[in-house]
Amino acid sequence: MPQLTTTAEPYTIVKSQIAAVRAFNRFYTRIIGTLREGLLNSEYSLSEARVLYELANRPESTAREIARDLELDAGYLSRILRKFESGGLLGRKASVEDGRQSILKLTRQGKAVFSELDQRSNDEAEQLLRSLSAKQLVEFLHGMRSIENALEAKPSRAPYILRQHRAGDMGWVVHRHGVIYTQELGWTPDFEAVVARIVADFIDNFDPKRERCWIAERDGEIVGSIFLVKHPEEKDTAKLRLLLVEASARGLGLGKTLVDECTHFGRAAGYKKITLWTHDVLAAARHIYSQAGYKLVEEEPRHSFGVDVISETWDLTL
Incomplete structure:
Protein backbone atom coordinates (compact mmCIF):
# COMPACT_ATOMS: atom_id res chain seq x y z
CA MET A 1 0.00 0.00 0.00
CA PRO A 2 1.25 3.54 -0.72
CA GLN A 3 2.06 5.78 2.20
CA LEU A 4 -0.91 8.16 2.54
CA THR A 5 -0.45 11.73 3.67
CA THR A 6 -2.81 13.02 6.34
CA THR A 7 -4.80 16.20 5.95
CA ALA A 8 -4.47 19.07 8.41
CA GLU A 9 -8.24 19.48 8.51
CA PRO A 10 -10.12 16.67 10.36
CA TYR A 11 -13.18 15.10 8.78
CA THR A 12 -15.40 12.06 9.27
CA ILE A 13 -15.41 8.97 7.07
CA VAL A 14 -18.93 7.54 6.84
CA LYS A 15 -19.95 3.96 6.10
CA SER A 16 -21.29 4.79 2.65
CA GLN A 17 -17.85 6.10 1.60
CA ILE A 18 -16.16 2.94 2.82
CA ALA A 19 -18.75 0.86 0.97
CA ALA A 20 -18.12 2.88 -2.20
CA VAL A 21 -14.37 2.13 -2.07
CA ARG A 22 -14.99 -1.58 -1.53
CA ALA A 23 -17.55 -1.66 -4.35
CA PHE A 24 -15.07 0.00 -6.70
CA ASN A 25 -12.40 -2.54 -5.72
CA ARG A 26 -14.76 -5.43 -6.49
CA PHE A 27 -15.76 -3.85 -9.81
CA TYR A 28 -12.21 -3.14 -10.94
CA THR A 29 -10.76 -6.53 -9.99
CA ARG A 30 -13.55 -8.13 -12.02
CA ILE A 31 -12.84 -5.89 -15.02
CA ILE A 32 -9.09 -6.58 -15.11
CA GLY A 33 -9.44 -10.25 -14.20
CA THR A 34 -7.28 -10.42 -11.09
CA LEU A 35 -9.53 -13.09 -9.59
CA ARG A 36 -8.85 -15.54 -12.40
CA GLU A 37 -6.60 -18.42 -11.46
CA GLY A 38 -4.13 -17.51 -14.21
CA LEU A 39 -3.52 -13.93 -15.24
CA LEU A 40 -4.13 -13.23 -18.95
CA ASN A 41 -5.01 -16.89 -19.55
CA SER A 42 -1.55 -17.96 -18.43
CA GLU A 43 -0.24 -20.21 -15.69
CA TYR A 44 1.02 -17.24 -13.70
CA SER A 45 -0.72 -15.37 -10.90
CA LEU A 46 -0.91 -11.60 -10.69
CA SER A 47 1.97 -11.53 -8.18
CA GLU A 48 4.12 -13.81 -10.34
CA ALA A 49 3.46 -11.68 -13.43
CA ARG A 50 4.40 -8.54 -11.50
CA VAL A 51 7.68 -10.10 -10.38
CA LEU A 52 8.38 -11.11 -14.00
CA TYR A 53 7.76 -7.51 -15.03
CA GLU A 54 10.27 -6.20 -12.48
CA LEU A 55 12.89 -8.73 -13.55
CA ALA A 56 12.41 -7.88 -17.22
CA ASN A 57 12.59 -4.13 -16.71
CA ARG A 58 15.65 -3.88 -14.47
CA PRO A 59 19.20 -4.34 -15.77
CA GLU A 60 20.03 -6.23 -12.57
CA SER A 61 18.15 -6.86 -9.36
CA THR A 62 18.22 -8.78 -6.10
CA ALA A 63 15.44 -10.54 -4.25
CA ARG A 64 15.75 -7.98 -1.46
CA GLU A 65 15.18 -5.08 -3.85
CA ILE A 66 12.13 -6.68 -5.46
CA ALA A 67 10.61 -7.63 -2.13
CA ARG A 68 11.08 -4.06 -0.91
CA ASP A 69 9.72 -2.34 -4.00
CA LEU A 70 6.70 -4.63 -4.41
CA GLU A 71 6.15 -4.91 -0.64
CA LEU A 72 6.13 -8.70 -0.89
CA ASP A 73 6.84 -11.10 1.96
CA ALA A 74 10.38 -12.43 1.52
CA GLY A 75 9.27 -16.05 1.92
CA TYR A 76 6.48 -15.66 -0.64
CA LEU A 77 8.87 -14.02 -3.12
CA SER A 78 11.39 -16.81 -2.56
CA ARG A 79 8.79 -19.41 -3.57
CA ILE A 80 7.99 -17.44 -6.73
CA LEU A 81 11.67 -17.20 -7.66
CA ARG A 82 12.19 -20.93 -7.09
CA LYS A 83 9.26 -21.62 -9.42
CA PHE A 84 10.85 -19.42 -12.09
CA GLU A 85 14.21 -21.15 -11.67
CA SER A 86 12.76 -24.65 -11.91
CA GLY A 87 10.87 -23.57 -15.04
CA GLY A 88 14.04 -22.29 -16.68
CA LEU A 89 12.93 -18.65 -16.59
CA LEU A 90 15.47 -17.30 -14.10
CA GLY A 91 19.20 -17.41 -13.57
CA ARG A 92 21.35 -16.24 -10.65
CA LYS A 93 24.92 -15.11 -10.14
CA ALA A 94 26.73 -14.01 -7.02
CA SER A 95 26.87 -10.29 -6.36
CA VAL A 96 30.36 -8.82 -6.55
CA GLU A 97 29.48 -6.20 -3.94
CA ASP A 98 27.76 -8.55 -1.49
CA GLY A 99 28.44 -12.28 -1.66
CA ARG A 100 25.33 -12.98 0.42
CA GLN A 101 23.14 -11.60 -2.37
CA SER A 102 22.41 -13.07 -5.81
CA ILE A 103 21.90 -11.05 -8.97
CA LEU A 104 18.69 -12.18 -10.68
CA LYS A 105 18.31 -12.12 -14.45
CA LEU A 106 15.72 -13.65 -16.76
CA THR A 107 16.94 -16.33 -19.14
CA ARG A 108 16.12 -16.22 -22.83
CA GLN A 109 13.11 -18.41 -22.08
CA GLY A 110 12.09 -16.08 -19.26
CA LYS A 111 12.28 -13.07 -21.55
CA ALA A 112 10.11 -14.87 -24.11
CA VAL A 113 7.49 -15.71 -21.48
CA PHE A 114 7.44 -12.12 -20.25
CA SER A 115 7.20 -10.77 -23.81
CA GLU A 116 4.13 -12.92 -24.44
CA LEU A 117 2.47 -11.81 -21.20
CA ASP A 118 3.34 -8.19 -21.89
CA GLN A 119 1.76 -8.35 -25.35
CA ARG A 120 -1.39 -9.98 -23.97
CA SER A 121 -1.62 -7.25 -21.35
CA ASN A 122 -1.25 -4.55 -24.02
CA ASP A 123 -3.91 -6.21 -26.17
CA GLU A 124 -6.33 -6.46 -23.24
CA ALA A 125 -5.79 -2.82 -22.28
CA GLU A 126 -6.27 -1.70 -25.89
CA GLN A 127 -9.51 -3.70 -26.14
CA LEU A 128 -10.79 -2.02 -22.98
CA LEU A 129 -9.90 1.48 -24.23
CA ARG A 130 -11.41 0.88 -27.67
CA SER A 131 -14.76 0.21 -26.02
CA LEU A 132 -14.85 3.86 -24.90
CA SER A 133 -15.82 6.95 -26.83
CA ALA A 134 -13.23 9.72 -27.26
CA LYS A 135 -14.85 11.70 -24.43
CA GLN A 136 -15.00 8.64 -22.17
CA LEU A 137 -11.35 7.85 -22.90
CA VAL A 138 -10.26 11.31 -21.74
CA GLU A 139 -12.38 11.05 -18.59
CA PHE A 140 -11.15 7.50 -17.91
CA LEU A 141 -7.45 8.39 -18.10
CA HIS A 142 -7.92 11.56 -16.09
CA GLY A 143 -9.83 9.59 -13.46
CA MET A 144 -7.00 7.06 -13.13
CA ARG A 145 -4.49 9.84 -12.76
CA SER A 146 -6.63 11.58 -10.14
CA ILE A 147 -6.79 8.39 -8.06
CA GLU A 148 -3.05 7.84 -8.39
CA ASN A 149 -2.25 11.44 -7.46
CA ALA A 150 -4.57 11.27 -4.44
CA LEU A 151 -2.92 8.11 -3.09
CA GLU A 152 0.71 8.72 -3.97
CA ALA A 153 2.88 10.71 -1.59
CA LYS A 154 4.75 12.13 -4.61
CA PRO A 155 2.49 12.18 -7.68
CA SER A 156 4.23 11.42 -10.93
CA ARG A 157 3.88 13.56 -14.02
CA ALA A 158 0.56 13.15 -15.78
CA PRO A 159 0.64 11.24 -19.07
CA TYR A 160 -0.75 12.56 -22.31
Missing part, protein backbone atom coordinates in the same frame (compact mmCIF):
# COMPACT_ATOMS: atom_id res chain seq x y z
CA ILE A 161 -3.36 11.06 -24.58
CA LEU A 162 -3.80 11.34 -28.34
CA ARG A 163 -7.15 11.75 -30.04
CA GLN A 164 -8.53 12.84 -33.40
CA HIS A 165 -9.64 16.42 -33.92
CA ARG A 166 -13.02 17.77 -32.95
CA ALA A 167 -14.84 21.12 -32.99
CA GLY A 168 -12.68 23.98 -31.71
CA ASP A 169 -9.32 22.23 -32.18
CA MET A 170 -8.40 24.05 -35.39
CA GLY A 171 -8.76 27.39 -33.65
CA TRP A 172 -6.38 26.20 -30.95
CA VAL A 173 -3.84 25.03 -33.55
CA VAL A 174 -3.81 28.42 -35.31
CA HIS A 175 -3.75 30.39 -32.05
CA ARG A 176 -0.95 28.45 -30.37
CA HIS A 177 1.23 28.36 -33.49
CA GLY A 178 0.89 32.13 -33.71
CA VAL A 179 1.69 32.71 -30.05
CA ILE A 180 4.54 30.22 -29.67
CA TYR A 181 6.37 31.06 -32.88
CA THR A 182 6.15 34.76 -32.09
CA GLN A 183 7.32 34.36 -28.48
CA GLU A 184 10.07 31.80 -29.10
CA LEU A 185 11.32 32.76 -32.58
CA GLY A 186 10.09 36.30 -33.18
CA TRP A 187 8.12 35.36 -36.30
CA THR A 188 5.53 37.76 -37.69
CA PRO A 189 1.77 37.10 -38.06
CA ASP A 190 2.44 35.95 -41.65
CA PHE A 191 3.19 32.53 -40.18
CA GLU A 192 -0.12 32.41 -38.34
CA ALA A 193 -1.85 33.16 -41.64
CA VAL A 194 -0.06 30.21 -43.27
CA VAL A 195 -1.21 27.92 -40.45
CA ALA A 196 -4.79 29.18 -40.81
CA ARG A 197 -4.80 28.33 -44.53
CA ILE A 198 -3.40 24.85 -43.83
CA VAL A 199 -6.07 23.98 -41.27
CA ALA A 200 -8.83 25.49 -43.44
CA ASP A 201 -7.75 23.30 -46.36
CA PHE A 202 -7.66 20.30 -44.05
CA ILE A 203 -11.25 20.83 -42.88
CA ASP A 204 -12.56 21.68 -46.37
CA ASN A 205 -10.99 18.65 -48.06
CA PHE A 206 -10.68 16.14 -45.19
CA ASP A 207 -10.35 12.50 -46.35
CA PRO A 208 -10.53 10.33 -43.18
CA LYS A 209 -9.13 7.30 -44.99
CA ARG A 210 -5.94 9.06 -46.00
CA GLU A 211 -5.63 12.05 -43.69
CA ARG A 212 -5.50 12.55 -39.94
CA CYS A 213 -5.03 15.17 -37.26
CA TRP A 214 -3.82 14.11 -33.83
CA ILE A 215 -4.46 16.29 -30.80
CA ALA A 216 -2.51 15.60 -27.59
CA GLU A 217 -4.09 16.31 -24.21
CA ARG A 218 -2.63 16.33 -20.71
CA ASP A 219 -4.69 16.96 -17.59
CA GLY A 220 -7.58 18.04 -19.79
CA GLU A 221 -5.51 20.66 -21.64
CA ILE A 222 -4.39 20.49 -25.28
CA VAL A 223 -0.58 20.32 -25.40
CA GLY A 224 0.25 19.29 -28.95
CA SER A 225 -0.82 18.57 -32.50
CA ILE A 226 0.28 17.11 -35.81
CA PHE A 227 -1.33 16.56 -39.23
CA LEU A 228 -0.83 14.08 -42.04
CA VAL A 229 -2.46 15.13 -45.33
CA LYS A 230 -2.44 14.12 -48.98
CA HIS A 231 0.18 15.71 -51.19
CA PRO A 232 -1.70 17.85 -53.74
CA GLU A 233 0.46 16.68 -56.66
CA GLU A 234 1.90 13.25 -55.76
CA LYS A 235 -0.61 10.42 -55.32
CA ASP A 236 1.56 8.15 -53.17
CA THR A 237 3.02 10.92 -51.01
CA ALA A 238 1.70 12.38 -47.75
CA LYS A 239 2.71 15.64 -46.08
CA LEU A 240 3.48 15.90 -42.37
CA ARG A 241 2.37 19.31 -41.11
CA LEU A 242 2.05 21.50 -38.03
CA LEU A 243 3.95 19.52 -35.41
CA LEU A 244 3.60 21.49 -32.18
CA VAL A 245 4.36 20.63 -28.55
CA GLU A 246 3.63 23.07 -25.73
CA ALA A 247 6.55 23.93 -23.45
CA SER A 248 4.73 22.32 -20.51
CA ALA A 249 4.74 18.93 -22.29
CA ARG A 250 8.26 18.94 -23.67
CA GLY A 251 10.58 16.24 -22.40
CA LEU A 252 7.81 13.61 -22.31
CA GLY A 253 8.58 12.15 -25.74
CA LEU A 254 5.36 13.60 -27.15
CA GLY A 255 6.94 14.99 -30.32
CA LYS A 256 8.42 11.59 -31.18
CA THR A 257 5.09 9.89 -30.49
CA LEU A 258 3.21 12.30 -32.76
CA VAL A 259 5.68 11.77 -35.61
CA ASP A 260 5.55 7.99 -35.12
CA GLU A 261 1.75 8.09 -35.33
CA CYS A 262 2.04 9.78 -38.71
CA THR A 263 4.43 7.07 -39.90
CA HIS A 264 2.16 4.22 -38.80
CA PHE A 265 -0.94 5.85 -40.31
CA GLY A 266 0.90 6.67 -43.53
CA ARG A 267 1.93 3.06 -44.03
CA ALA A 268 -1.56 1.79 -43.25
CA ALA A 269 -3.06 4.30 -45.71
CA GLY A 270 -0.82 3.04 -48.50
CA TYR A 271 1.53 5.99 -48.91
CA LYS A 272 5.02 5.34 -50.25
CA LYS A 273 6.60 8.51 -48.89
CA ILE A 274 6.03 11.25 -46.32
CA THR A 275 7.51 14.69 -46.91
CA LEU A 276 7.66 17.72 -44.64
CA TRP A 277 8.71 21.36 -44.72
CA THR A 278 10.58 22.92 -41.80
CA HIS A 279 13.32 25.43 -40.97
CA ASP A 280 16.85 25.08 -39.68
CA VAL A 281 16.10 27.00 -36.46
CA LEU A 282 13.67 24.31 -35.27
CA ALA A 283 16.41 22.14 -33.82
CA ALA A 284 14.23 19.94 -31.60
CA ALA A 285 11.83 19.10 -34.41
CA ARG A 286 14.69 18.40 -36.84
CA HIS A 287 16.20 15.99 -34.31
CA ILE A 288 12.89 14.13 -34.03
CA TYR A 289 12.60 13.88 -37.82
CA SER A 290 16.15 12.59 -38.13
CA GLN A 291 15.60 9.99 -35.42
CA ALA A 292 12.42 8.85 -37.20
CA GLY A 293 14.36 8.16 -40.39
CA TYR A 294 13.65 11.34 -42.38
CA LYS A 295 16.40 12.59 -44.70
CA LEU A 296 17.13 16.20 -45.55
CA VAL A 297 16.67 16.44 -49.34
CA GLU A 298 16.53 20.16 -50.03
CA GLU A 299 17.41 23.45 -48.34
CA GLU A 300 17.02 27.06 -49.42
CA PRO A 301 17.98 30.34 -47.69
CA ARG A 302 15.07 32.76 -47.62
CA HIS A 303 13.53 35.64 -45.72
CA SER A 304 10.25 34.40 -44.21
CA PHE A 305 8.02 35.57 -41.40
CA GLY A 306 10.21 38.58 -40.70
CA VAL A 307 13.49 36.68 -40.26
CA ASP A 308 16.26 35.10 -42.32
CA VAL A 309 15.92 31.31 -42.25
CA ILE A 310 16.95 28.23 -44.17
CA SER A 311 13.86 26.44 -45.47
CA GLU A 312 14.25 22.64 -45.52
CA THR A 313 12.44 19.68 -47.08
CA TRP A 314 12.74 16.27 -45.43
CA ASP A 315 11.52 12.94 -46.84
CA LEU A 316 10.77 9.56 -45.31
CA THR A 317 10.47 6.50 -47.54
CA LEU A 318 7.85 4.10 -46.18
Whole structure:
Protein backbone atom coordinates (compact mmCIF):
# COMPACT_ATOMS: atom_id res chain seq x y z
CA MET A 1 0.00 0.00 0.00
CA PRO A 2 1.25 3.54 -0.72
CA GLN A 3 2.06 5.78 2.20
CA LEU A 4 -0.91 8.16 2.54
CA THR A 5 -0.45 11.73 3.67
CA THR A 6 -2.81 13.02 6.34
CA THR A 7 -4.80 16.20 5.95
CA ALA A 8 -4.47 19.07 8.41
CA GLU A 9 -8.24 19.48 8.51
CA PRO A 10 -10.12 16.67 10.36
CA TYR A 11 -13.18 15.10 8.78
CA THR A 12 -15.40 12.06 9.27
CA ILE A 13 -15.41 8.97 7.07
CA VAL A 14 -18.93 7.54 6.84
CA LYS A 15 -19.95 3.96 6.10
CA SER A 16 -21.29 4.79 2.65
CA GLN A 17 -17.85 6.10 1.60
CA ILE A 18 -16.16 2.94 2.82
CA ALA A 19 -18.75 0.86 0.97
CA ALA A 20 -18.12 2.88 -2.20
CA VAL A 21 -14.37 2.13 -2.07
CA ARG A 22 -14.99 -1.58 -1.53
CA ALA A 23 -17.55 -1.66 -4.35
CA PHE A 24 -15.07 0.00 -6.70
CA ASN A 25 -12.40 -2.54 -5.72
CA ARG A 26 -14.76 -5.43 -6.49
CA PHE A 27 -15.76 -3.85 -9.81
CA TYR A 28 -12.21 -3.14 -10.94
CA THR A 29 -10.76 -6.53 -9.99
CA ARG A 30 -13.55 -8.13 -12.02
CA ILE A 31 -12.84 -5.89 -15.02
CA ILE A 32 -9.09 -6.58 -15.11
CA GLY A 33 -9.44 -10.25 -14.20
CA THR A 34 -7.28 -10.42 -11.09
CA LEU A 35 -9.53 -13.09 -9.59
CA ARG A 36 -8.85 -15.54 -12.40
CA GLU A 37 -6.60 -18.42 -11.46
CA GLY A 38 -4.13 -17.51 -14.21
CA LEU A 39 -3.52 -13.93 -15.24
CA LEU A 40 -4.13 -13.23 -18.95
CA ASN A 41 -5.01 -16.89 -19.55
CA SER A 42 -1.55 -17.96 -18.43
CA GLU A 43 -0.24 -20.21 -15.69
CA TYR A 44 1.02 -17.24 -13.70
CA SER A 45 -0.72 -15.37 -10.90
CA LEU A 46 -0.91 -11.60 -10.69
CA SER A 47 1.97 -11.53 -8.18
CA GLU A 48 4.12 -13.81 -10.34
CA ALA A 49 3.46 -11.68 -13.43
CA ARG A 50 4.40 -8.54 -11.50
CA VAL A 51 7.68 -10.10 -10.38
CA LEU A 52 8.38 -11.11 -14.00
CA TYR A 53 7.76 -7.51 -15.03
CA GLU A 54 10.27 -6.20 -12.48
CA LEU A 55 12.89 -8.73 -13.55
CA ALA A 56 12.41 -7.88 -17.22
CA ASN A 57 12.59 -4.13 -16.71
CA ARG A 58 15.65 -3.88 -14.47
CA PRO A 59 19.20 -4.34 -15.77
CA GLU A 60 20.03 -6.23 -12.57
CA SER A 61 18.15 -6.86 -9.36
CA THR A 62 18.22 -8.78 -6.10
CA ALA A 63 15.44 -10.54 -4.25
CA ARG A 64 15.75 -7.98 -1.46
CA GLU A 65 15.18 -5.08 -3.85
CA ILE A 66 12.13 -6.68 -5.46
CA ALA A 67 10.61 -7.63 -2.13
CA ARG A 68 11.08 -4.06 -0.91
CA ASP A 69 9.72 -2.34 -4.00
CA LEU A 70 6.70 -4.63 -4.41
CA GLU A 71 6.15 -4.91 -0.64
CA LEU A 72 6.13 -8.70 -0.89
CA ASP A 73 6.84 -11.10 1.96
CA ALA A 74 10.38 -12.43 1.52
CA GLY A 75 9.27 -16.05 1.92
CA TYR A 76 6.48 -15.66 -0.64
CA LEU A 77 8.87 -14.02 -3.12
CA SER A 78 11.39 -16.81 -2.56
CA ARG A 79 8.79 -19.41 -3.57
CA ILE A 80 7.99 -17.44 -6.73
CA LEU A 81 11.67 -17.20 -7.66
CA ARG A 82 12.19 -20.93 -7.09
CA LYS A 83 9.26 -21.62 -9.42
CA PHE A 84 10.85 -19.42 -12.09
CA GLU A 85 14.21 -21.15 -11.67
CA SER A 86 12.76 -24.65 -11.91
CA GLY A 87 10.87 -23.57 -15.04
CA GLY A 88 14.04 -22.29 -16.68
CA LEU A 89 12.93 -18.65 -16.59
CA LEU A 90 15.47 -17.30 -14.10
CA GLY A 91 19.20 -17.41 -13.57
CA ARG A 92 21.35 -16.24 -10.65
CA LYS A 93 24.92 -15.11 -10.14
CA ALA A 94 26.73 -14.01 -7.02
CA SER A 95 26.87 -10.29 -6.36
CA VAL A 96 30.36 -8.82 -6.55
CA GLU A 97 29.48 -6.20 -3.94
CA ASP A 98 27.76 -8.55 -1.49
CA GLY A 99 28.44 -12.28 -1.66
CA ARG A 100 25.33 -12.98 0.42
CA GLN A 101 23.14 -11.60 -2.37
CA SER A 102 22.41 -13.07 -5.81
CA ILE A 103 21.90 -11.05 -8.97
CA LEU A 104 18.69 -12.18 -10.68
CA LYS A 105 18.31 -12.12 -14.45
CA LEU A 106 15.72 -13.65 -16.76
CA THR A 107 16.94 -16.33 -19.14
CA ARG A 108 16.12 -16.22 -22.83
CA GLN A 109 13.11 -18.41 -22.08
CA GLY A 110 12.09 -16.08 -19.26
CA LYS A 111 12.28 -13.07 -21.55
CA ALA A 112 10.11 -14.87 -24.11
CA VAL A 113 7.49 -15.71 -21.48
CA PHE A 114 7.44 -12.12 -20.25
CA SER A 115 7.20 -10.77 -23.81
CA GLU A 116 4.13 -12.92 -24.44
CA LEU A 117 2.47 -11.81 -21.20
CA ASP A 118 3.34 -8.19 -21.89
CA GLN A 119 1.76 -8.35 -25.35
CA ARG A 120 -1.39 -9.98 -23.97
CA SER A 121 -1.62 -7.25 -21.35
CA ASN A 122 -1.25 -4.55 -24.02
CA ASP A 123 -3.91 -6.21 -26.17
CA GLU A 124 -6.33 -6.46 -23.24
CA ALA A 125 -5.79 -2.82 -22.28
CA GLU A 126 -6.27 -1.70 -25.89
CA GLN A 127 -9.51 -3.70 -26.14
CA LEU A 128 -10.79 -2.02 -22.98
CA LEU A 129 -9.90 1.48 -24.23
CA ARG A 130 -11.41 0.88 -27.67
CA SER A 131 -14.76 0.21 -26.02
CA LEU A 132 -14.85 3.86 -24.90
CA SER A 133 -15.82 6.95 -26.83
CA ALA A 134 -13.23 9.72 -27.26
CA LYS A 135 -14.85 11.70 -24.43
CA GLN A 136 -15.00 8.64 -22.17
CA LEU A 137 -11.35 7.85 -22.90
CA VAL A 138 -10.26 11.31 -21.74
CA GLU A 139 -12.38 11.05 -18.59
CA PHE A 140 -11.15 7.50 -17.91
CA LEU A 141 -7.45 8.39 -18.10
CA HIS A 142 -7.92 11.56 -16.09
CA GLY A 143 -9.83 9.59 -13.46
CA MET A 144 -7.00 7.06 -13.13
CA ARG A 145 -4.49 9.84 -12.76
CA SER A 146 -6.63 11.58 -10.14
CA ILE A 147 -6.79 8.39 -8.06
CA GLU A 148 -3.05 7.84 -8.39
CA ASN A 149 -2.25 11.44 -7.46
CA ALA A 150 -4.57 11.27 -4.44
CA LEU A 151 -2.92 8.11 -3.09
CA GLU A 152 0.71 8.72 -3.97
CA ALA A 153 2.88 10.71 -1.59
CA LYS A 154 4.75 12.13 -4.61
CA PRO A 155 2.49 12.18 -7.68
CA SER A 156 4.23 11.42 -10.93
CA ARG A 157 3.88 13.56 -14.02
CA ALA A 158 0.56 13.15 -15.78
CA PRO A 159 0.64 11.24 -19.07
CA TYR A 160 -0.75 12.56 -22.31
CA ILE A 161 -3.36 11.06 -24.58
CA LEU A 162 -3.80 11.34 -28.34
CA ARG A 163 -7.15 11.75 -30.04
CA GLN A 164 -8.53 12.84 -33.40
CA HIS A 165 -9.64 16.42 -33.92
CA ARG A 166 -13.02 17.77 -32.95
CA ALA A 167 -14.84 21.12 -32.99
CA GLY A 168 -12.68 23.98 -31.71
CA ASP A 169 -9.32 22.23 -32.18
CA MET A 170 -8.40 24.05 -35.39
CA GLY A 171 -8.76 27.39 -33.65
CA TRP A 172 -6.38 26.20 -30.95
CA VAL A 173 -3.84 25.03 -33.55
CA VAL A 174 -3.81 28.42 -35.31
CA HIS A 175 -3.75 30.39 -32.05
CA ARG A 176 -0.95 28.45 -30.37
CA HIS A 177 1.23 28.36 -33.49
CA GLY A 178 0.89 32.13 -33.71
CA VAL A 179 1.69 32.71 -30.05
CA ILE A 180 4.54 30.22 -29.67
CA TYR A 181 6.37 31.06 -32.88
CA THR A 182 6.15 34.76 -32.09
CA GLN A 183 7.32 34.36 -28.48
CA GLU A 184 10.07 31.80 -29.10
CA LEU A 185 11.32 32.76 -32.58
CA GLY A 186 10.09 36.30 -33.18
CA TRP A 187 8.12 35.36 -36.30
CA THR A 188 5.53 37.76 -37.69
CA PRO A 189 1.77 37.10 -38.06
CA ASP A 190 2.44 35.95 -41.65
CA PHE A 191 3.19 32.53 -40.18
CA GLU A 192 -0.12 32.41 -38.34
CA ALA A 193 -1.85 33.16 -41.64
CA VAL A 194 -0.06 30.21 -43.27
CA VAL A 195 -1.21 27.92 -40.45
CA ALA A 196 -4.79 29.18 -40.81
CA ARG A 197 -4.80 28.33 -44.53
CA ILE A 198 -3.40 24.85 -43.83
CA VAL A 199 -6.07 23.98 -41.27
CA ALA A 200 -8.83 25.49 -43.44
CA ASP A 201 -7.75 23.30 -46.36
CA PHE A 202 -7.66 20.30 -44.05
CA ILE A 203 -11.25 20.83 -42.88
CA ASP A 204 -12.56 21.68 -46.37
CA ASN A 205 -10.99 18.65 -48.06
CA PHE A 206 -10.68 16.14 -45.19
CA ASP A 207 -10.35 12.50 -46.35
CA PRO A 208 -10.53 10.33 -43.18
CA LYS A 209 -9.13 7.30 -44.99
CA ARG A 210 -5.94 9.06 -46.00
CA GLU A 211 -5.63 12.05 -43.69
CA ARG A 212 -5.50 12.55 -39.94
CA CYS A 213 -5.03 15.17 -37.26
CA TRP A 214 -3.82 14.11 -33.83
CA ILE A 215 -4.46 16.29 -30.80
CA ALA A 216 -2.51 15.60 -27.59
CA GLU A 217 -4.09 16.31 -24.21
CA ARG A 218 -2.63 16.33 -20.71
CA ASP A 219 -4.69 16.96 -17.59
CA GLY A 220 -7.58 18.04 -19.79
CA GLU A 221 -5.51 20.66 -21.64
CA ILE A 222 -4.39 20.49 -25.28
CA VAL A 223 -0.58 20.32 -25.40
CA GLY A 224 0.25 19.29 -28.95
CA SER A 225 -0.82 18.57 -32.50
CA ILE A 226 0.28 17.11 -35.81
CA PHE A 227 -1.33 16.56 -39.23
CA LEU A 228 -0.83 14.08 -42.04
CA VAL A 229 -2.46 15.13 -45.33
CA LYS A 230 -2.44 14.12 -48.98
CA HIS A 231 0.18 15.71 -51.19
CA PRO A 232 -1.70 17.85 -53.74
CA GLU A 233 0.46 16.68 -56.66
CA GLU A 234 1.90 13.25 -55.76
CA LYS A 235 -0.61 10.42 -55.32
CA ASP A 236 1.56 8.15 -53.17
CA THR A 237 3.02 10.92 -51.01
CA ALA A 238 1.70 12.38 -47.75
CA LYS A 239 2.71 15.64 -46.08
CA LEU A 240 3.48 15.90 -42.37
CA ARG A 241 2.37 19.31 -41.11
CA LEU A 242 2.05 21.50 -38.03
CA LEU A 243 3.95 19.52 -35.41
CA LEU A 244 3.60 21.49 -32.18
CA VAL A 245 4.36 20.63 -28.55
CA GLU A 246 3.63 23.07 -25.73
CA ALA A 247 6.55 23.93 -23.45
CA SER A 248 4.73 22.32 -20.51
CA ALA A 249 4.74 18.93 -22.29
CA ARG A 250 8.26 18.94 -23.67
CA GLY A 251 10.58 16.24 -22.40
CA LEU A 252 7.81 13.61 -22.31
CA GLY A 253 8.58 12.15 -25.74
CA LEU A 254 5.36 13.60 -27.15
CA GLY A 255 6.94 14.99 -30.32
CA LYS A 256 8.42 11.59 -31.18
CA THR A 257 5.09 9.89 -30.49
CA LEU A 258 3.21 12.30 -32.76
CA VAL A 259 5.68 11.77 -35.61
CA ASP A 260 5.55 7.99 -35.12
CA GLU A 261 1.75 8.09 -35.33
CA CYS A 262 2.04 9.78 -38.71
CA THR A 263 4.43 7.07 -39.90
CA HIS A 264 2.16 4.22 -38.80
CA PHE A 265 -0.94 5.85 -40.31
CA GLY A 266 0.90 6.67 -43.53
CA ARG A 267 1.93 3.06 -44.03
CA ALA A 268 -1.56 1.79 -43.25
CA ALA A 269 -3.06 4.30 -45.71
CA GLY A 270 -0.82 3.04 -48.50
CA TYR A 271 1.53 5.99 -48.91
CA LYS A 272 5.02 5.34 -50.25
CA LYS A 273 6.60 8.51 -48.89
CA ILE A 274 6.03 11.25 -46.32
CA THR A 275 7.51 14.69 -46.91
CA LEU A 276 7.66 17.72 -44.64
CA TRP A 277 8.71 21.36 -44.72
CA THR A 278 10.58 22.92 -41.80
CA HIS A 279 13.32 25.43 -40.97
CA ASP A 280 16.85 25.08 -39.68
CA VAL A 281 16.10 27.00 -36.46
CA LEU A 282 13.67 24.31 -35.27
CA ALA A 283 16.41 22.14 -33.82
CA ALA A 284 14.23 19.94 -31.60
CA ALA A 285 11.83 19.10 -34.41
CA ARG A 286 14.69 18.40 -36.84
CA HIS A 287 16.20 15.99 -34.31
CA ILE A 288 12.89 14.13 -34.03
CA TYR A 289 12.60 13.88 -37.82
CA SER A 290 16.15 12.59 -38.13
CA GLN A 291 15.60 9.99 -35.42
CA ALA A 292 12.42 8.85 -37.20
CA GLY A 293 14.36 8.16 -40.39
CA TYR A 294 13.65 11.34 -42.38
CA LYS A 295 16.40 12.59 -44.70
CA LEU A 296 17.13 16.20 -45.55
CA VAL A 297 16.67 16.44 -49.34
CA GLU A 298 16.53 20.16 -50.03
CA GLU A 299 17.41 23.45 -48.34
CA GLU A 300 17.02 27.06 -49.42
CA PRO A 301 17.98 30.34 -47.69
CA ARG A 302 15.07 32.76 -47.62
CA HIS A 303 13.53 35.64 -45.72
CA SER A 304 10.25 34.40 -44.21
CA PHE A 305 8.02 35.57 -41.40
CA GLY A 306 10.21 38.58 -40.70
CA VAL A 307 13.49 36.68 -40.26
CA ASP A 308 16.26 35.10 -42.32
CA VAL A 309 15.92 31.31 -42.25
CA ILE A 310 16.95 28.23 -44.17
CA SER A 311 13.86 26.44 -45.47
CA GLU A 312 14.25 22.64 -45.52
CA THR A 313 12.44 19.68 -47.08
CA TRP A 314 12.74 16.27 -45.43
CA ASP A 315 11.52 12.94 -46.84
CA LEU A 316 10.77 9.56 -45.31
CA THR A 317 10.47 6.50 -47.54
CA LEU A 318 7.85 4.10 -46.18
